[in-house]
Amino acid sequence: MESHSNQHKTEDTKVPSLHYVTPCFLSEALSRSTGFQTYMKLENLQPCGSFKIRGIGYFCQKAKENGAKKFVCSSGGNAGMAAAYAARKLNMPILILLPKTSPSFVADILKREGAEVEIFGESFDEANFRSLEIAKEKGFTHIHAFDHPDVWEGHSSLITEAAEQLNKKPDVIVTCVGGGGLLIGITEGMKKVGWEDVPVVAMETKGADCYNKAIEKGQLVTLPAITSIAKCLGALTAAKTALELYKDFKILSVVVDDKEAANACLQFLADERMMVEASCGATLAAIYSNVIRKLQEGGKLGGIRSALVIVCGGKLVTLDLLQTWKEQFSL
Numbered sequence: 089m090e091s092h093s094n095q096h097k098t099e100d101t102k103v104p105s106l107h108y109v110t111p112c113f114l115s116e117a118l119s120r121s122t123g124f125q126t127y128m129k130l131e132n133l134q135p136c137g138s139f140k141i142r143g144i145g146y147f148c149q150k151a152k153e154n155g156a157k158k159f160v161c162s163s164g165g166n167a168g169m170a171a172a173y174a175a176r177k178l179n180m181p182i183l184i185l186l187p188k189t190s191p192s193f194v195a196d197i198l199k200r201e202g203a204e205v206e207i208f209g210e211s212f213d214e215a216n217f218r219s220l221e222i223a224k225e226k227g228f229t230h231i232h233a234f235d236h237p238d239v240w241e242g243h244s245s246l247i248t249e250a251a252e253q254l255n256k257k258p259d260v261i262v263t264c265v266g267g268g269g270l271l272i273g274i275t276e277g278m279k280k281v282g283w284e285d286v287p288v289v290a291m292e293t294k295g296a297d298c299y300n301k302a303i304e305k306g307q308l309v310t311l312p313a314i315t316s317i318a319k320c321l322g323a324l325t326a327a328k329t330a331l332e333l334y335k336d337f338k339i340l341s342v343v344v345d346d347k348e349a350a351n352a353c354l355q356f357l358a359d360e361r362m363m364v365e366a367s368c369g370a371t372l373a374a375i376y377s378n379v380i381r382k383l384q385e386g387g388k389l390g391g392i393r394s395a396l397v398i399v400c401g402g403k404l405v406t407l408d409l410l411q412t413w414k415e416q417f418s419l
């Protein structure tokens with residue numbers, strides 16, 4: 089059943105949004121681990137299995153209202169899936185360029201959504217470069233996976249929604265960072281509901297930690313390659329706006345290793361009976377690897393009565409993958 093209770097205003101109409109209103113539950117198991125009330129915002133229940141549809145759906149709707157004729161993008165991950173879904177819902181054509189390295193099942197999923205899929209180049213960077221060229225040459229609208237104000241605006245609904253559901257301000261928000269679109273969207277939402285003073289724990293995995301490195305250096309850093317299992321966090325360079333959030337928000341950037349992310353996915357499956365992907369495992373490692381407690385002990389976080397954890401996605405995971413991690417990391 090599709091929920092269209094979320095709406096965004098255009099100039100003179102209200103357009104139903106493409107994402108669902110997701111549940112925001114108190115997790116008994118996570119609360120037992122943390123010792124305080126721990127709420128989960130279940131973005132893994134979105135139509136394409138991740139929060140991405142919030143921002144990309146909003147971007148595409150707005151672009152269509154402004155006369156876009158065709159979309160082009162180059163993501164084979166959750167952003168690409170959300171883009172293909174949004175295009176189908178909006179009756180818009182979309183071209184998605186995937187590199188040769190992309191597994192064939194990704195192309196199959198995107199084609200099933202009605203997207204035109206072209207294989208181009210050896211890496212996502214090459215495919216992305218070409219998709220930008222095509223946008224310019226043919227006048228298509230390019231969809232950026234994380235670095236666009238409309239994407240952030242769409243993601244902000246995650247927090248405005250949670251504020252209504254929780255009816256109180258949490259003492260900490262826990263999320264993960266890839267290129268930073270989710271984090272920026274969260275802070276946009278925090279501004280709207282008066283939560284600017286809530287600290288945000290921003291999790292990454294080693295080998296996909298361009299944000300943490302940028303914060304340490306005080307400037308954007310481009311990783312040579314993504315070596316983590318959390319491919320979804322695999323932006324080589326974070327969005328500049330994400331780096332600048334430090335001025336106005338208390339962002340605590342923390343890096344865990346792949347083993348901790350994989351362990352968190354397995355623990356969460358045992359605790360909540362939900363399969364989530366490695367990026368979400370990075371978020372949940374804040375709890376299962378006691379990151380929050382360590383931040384408190386280190387004086388970086390104060391007393392906490394409640395936390396809001398963003399369960400960002402559960403599409404890019406399978407039982408086989410969890411089993412592989414179990415063996416690979418001796419879990």
Ligand SMILES: Cc1ncc(COP(=O)(O)O)c(C=O)c1O
Nearest residue numbers: 166266267268269270320400401
């Ligand atoms: C499930 C999931 N979580 C987190 C992220 C990171 O989001 P962002 O790149 O906006 O920081 C992504 C990015 O694709 C994702 O798919």
